[in-house]
Amino acid sequence: MKVFMEWTYVTPKKKETVWTSKEMEVSEAITFAEDIEKTGRVKQLLFYDARGVAWTKKELIKLMKEIETEPHDVIAYFDGGFDRQTKKAGIGIVIYYKQDGEQFRIRANAQLDELQSNNEAEYAAFHFLLEQLEHLGVHHLPVVFRGDAHVVLHQLSSDWPVFSDEGRWVERIERKMKRLCISPIYEPIGRKENSEADQLATQALRGTMIRSTIQLERKR
Known part of the structure; x- marks a missing residue:
């Protein structure tokens, strides 16, 4: 903070x-x-x-x-993918955070079938990320959000205009962000830097569901 x-x-x-x-x-x-x-x-x-x-x-x-004693120093990654043939979307998120002097990582994904495009999958992934942060108990804190969906991050930060197709997602995300009193820090990154979330989204598209929380070893 x-x-x-x-x-x-x-x-x-x-x-x-x-x-x-x-x-x-x-x-x-x-x-x-x-x-x-x-x-x-x-x-x-x-x-x-x-x-x-x-x-x-x-x-x-x-x-x-x-x-x-609560989750803090949160850095969160998200990614979404869409298969035009099957009309299914895969979303993946990774959350790094500290608690009680230790560092942890959460990895999770999901498969969705009510979306229409890759861009919508990216927004759904971000909203899914907020749901996981809420479940973790993150509130009244700054959170660093990273992803290779630059359009999503720039639209959420109001740097780029929001069109009607994305408007409903932006409203849902902003409502939840406000409810959690999260101060977002948006950091667009390249695909290579987002490989963990990207892999999770791909695995979700293939039907492999993942949910894990691990404690990371301290750097010596």
Whole structure:
């Protein structure tokens, strides 16, 4: 989770000015805040998250202790494929996250038969990804979303226009994102970088269903 600081500085003659920091990780921000407080010139010190919510240092420290026991530092991948002959779609998702000081990975896929195109399969994969995040208990956090469906990511980030065919999917996704209070970070990637989700989508098209959660080994 990243935040930026805003503090009101007071001079010995009681003149005030407001300073704003760059965005940084919470642990780094708290370290700077503690050092700034030692000056004795701080009238007010607040931290703002990606949603613009303000936190005091005490509130932020409490939040981070609570988050440590819940899934956090989430990076999520998605991919969808569509077979024109069978009219079936395969979707796959991969979720990396931390919890209680350990790192985990979830892999899951599904086969759908009510879709009409590859683009719709990509949107369905993203929505399926949000469902898995909800099931995992991810909420009130920033989440990094990665996929090679650049159209989907650019439309969700409002960089590209949304047409009527995609509109209903965008609305469904935005409703669920808002309900979970997730702050999305969209990162379009190449197909090679999305190989795990791509393989899962392909396996779903072939009728091989996968659902697994594993704890990853720590890097030494």
